Amino acid sequence: MTELRQKMIREMDLKNLSPHTQRSYLAAVTGLSRHYQLPPDTITSEMIEDYLLYLKNDKDLAPSSCCSTLNGLRFFYSHILDQQLSVGFSLTKKPRKLPTVLSKGQVWKIISSPSNIKHRLILMTTYAAGLRAGEVRRLKPEDIDSKRMLIKVVDGKGHKDRYTMLSKMLLNELRHYYKACRPQTYLFPSTYKKHKGKPLSYETVRSIYEKARKQAGVKNGQGLHTLRHCFATHLLEAGYDIRKIQVLMGHSRLSTTIIYLHVSRETLSKVPSPLDLIETGKDSADGSDHTS
Structure with missing residues (x-):
């Protein structure tokens, strides 16, 4: 070095x-x-x-x-080097694309694919709580609050702490996992001897998701972050308030959460076209011209 x-x-x-x-x-x-x-x-x-x-x-x-x-x-x-780098180089901003969202059935197939209990719980926790990869990696047993049914996310994006929901199904699965594996410092620790007592690497978590996705036969939705997108969109489609979803996701701006309105197919499908709102066969008195 x-x-x-x-x-x-x-x-x-x-x-x-x-x-x-x-x-x-x-x-x-x-x-x-x-x-x-x-x-x-x-x-x-x-x-x-x-x-x-x-x-x-x-x-x-x-x-x-x-x-x-x-x-x-x-x-x-x-x-x-204590030098100001004067490089005349600028790039146009990359167009923002809508996130890929899987169906609930596809998500369940991915979660159920791993035979390894720890791998399965990593995917289940990510989706159930809407966590980022770094957040699920750094979870500790004491972050699971079964009394209030909350998960504490410590040092999330922007170095902010927050709480998100704890699923009843997830809690039951975590109890079985804890009895079987007895994790100490981290909920999902690395199994390598040289990394003992440390969380799994991002590359390992990403690999767990991609392997499960391929085993489930799901062709789209690359990247573990897809499960976080699914968390927000599925809550929105279930009728939950977008501001509550913003808090659960840890978004500092509502505009970041609003993007899920654009990918929620179920929400969009409930909005009628103005064409279907026209009462055909009736004269419209407002704003119409009548000639004698």
């Missing part, structure tokens, strides 16, 4: 950046250095611009990936 890399890791830890962000920023600097076969502190701003154009045009990376690389490089040059 080079001195610059050690210094960057230390600085990111001091800034309390998430492990995912740290990996992304390190990969950005490593990729730049490997591309030119030069130490990153010898690479000029113009060379960085050329590298970003190479990623965009030759590697055909998505705009979000190019922005992530640029953010990592800016952090390195600003906090490690």
